Amino acid sequence: MRLVRYGAAGAEKPGLLDGEGAIRDLSAHVCDIDGVALAPSALAQLAALDPASLPKVMGDPRLGSAIARPGKFICVGLNYADHARETGKEPPAEPILFAKASNAICGPNDDVEIPRGSEKTDWEVELGVVIGTRAKYVSEDEALDYVAGYALVNDVSERAFQSERGGQWTKGKSHDTFGPVGPWLATRDEIADLADIDLWLDVDGERRQTGNTRTMIFGVATLVSYISQFMTLEPGDIIATGTPPGVGLGMKPPVFLKPGQVMTLGATGLGEQRQRMVQA
Template sequence: MKLLRYGDAGAERPALLDMDGRMRDLSSVIKDVDGTALSPESLKRIAALDPAGLPLVEGSPRIGSAIARPGKFLCVGLNYADHARETGKEPPSEPVLFSKAVTALCGPNDDVEIPRGSDRTDWEVELGVVIGTRAKYVDEASAMDHVAGYALVNDVSERRFQSERGGQWVKGKSHDTFGPVGPWLVTKDEIVDVQNLDLWLDVDGQRRQTGNTRTMIFGVAHLVSYISQFMTLEPSDIIATGTPPGVGLGMKPPTFLSAGQVVTLGATGLGEQRQLMVQA
């Protein structure tokens, strides 16, 4: 099942994608694609609906972030060994955790802003994991029971802000529009093997990233269990699980984004995104 949100920013409505790829409005069933809607009971109720009985969404409205108002937008750094090495770092022995401000969240095809003073805005295609039930001190064997589904994420980053402006990475990760999520949430029952999903990203039609989640250092179950040892994961929390090699920072010479460029990205079963870079 694929759940999504459509409409103007700040006024999105929930929907599901039917078997023919058409949007069906879910406003009569759930208020939004949020923590309440992602509970196992709610997802079962939505899955039991006949999509043909739901209002058809006409036209081509804007698609918003697949998740509304997550409490936490967490990220895992350096989770692909070859990406770690291209940035000049050794693969970590434990997951590297950081966060993006939830105000970075935006729709999958919204414009992405180049921050004022930025000269190192970079791209990162990632698998996003969305929590469905509260997870605290969960073991790896039961970790996936707490996952509602998955979504495509572009972990847009400003490398100078991230590494040269002091403090933690969050400053380089949290500018408005630095967190496109979607186009939809795919419930976990639709993904046969989350550790075998192809990922790709192009800049102006040129392939920059090609990877597969099987090469992650720490898999999804491990990450959910690990993070739950340090903080409680709540329904709708998003975990961006790291990026494969091919980021601008790792190119020779390093190459970064500028206004007017277009980034497109996708992942097996999770859909595609397209973003125009604009100056903030």
């Protein structure tokens, strides 16, 4: 299934995409696409529905974040070997974890703000993993059983705030709109091979990032298991698994985003996003 949330910001409704890509309303079956709806039993009930029996949503509504109100937004840094090299760093021996504040989450096509005082706002296309079952101390062998599905994430970053202002990375990652998620959540059965997902990102139509999950240092099962050793992962939590090469920081000389520019990005099986940069 491909699950979506559609409607005005703060008033999104749950839906699914039918075989022709039309939105079908799920409001009679679930309150939202959240941790409750992502439980295995709840997903099984939704999968049993005939999309043609659901009300068809007309027009072209705004899409909200594919996941409502995640308790945690955990990110993994330097998780692609070629991206680590472009930043001049050695590939990490263990996953580098940091948090992105939940206020950063927005719809896949919403405007993205450049923070006041920012000179180094950057882009990062990523595979997002969404938890469906509470996970604590899980093994790698069983880790994917705790996953509800996957979504496209843009881990927008302010590099000066992240690395030049002291402390940890969170303040460079958490500005409002710095976490577009969607357009849809693809349930596990929608993704044939987690180790062969193409990712790309353009700025004003010029290709910046081209990558594939085959160059990830730590795969999805490893990450879910690893993170669950340090914190309990709850249904609806999002893990952004790292970005391939081509970020603005890695260009020579570095290039960063300006108001009016447009990012477009996508990944195999996870759809596309489009965001216009605006000044906060």
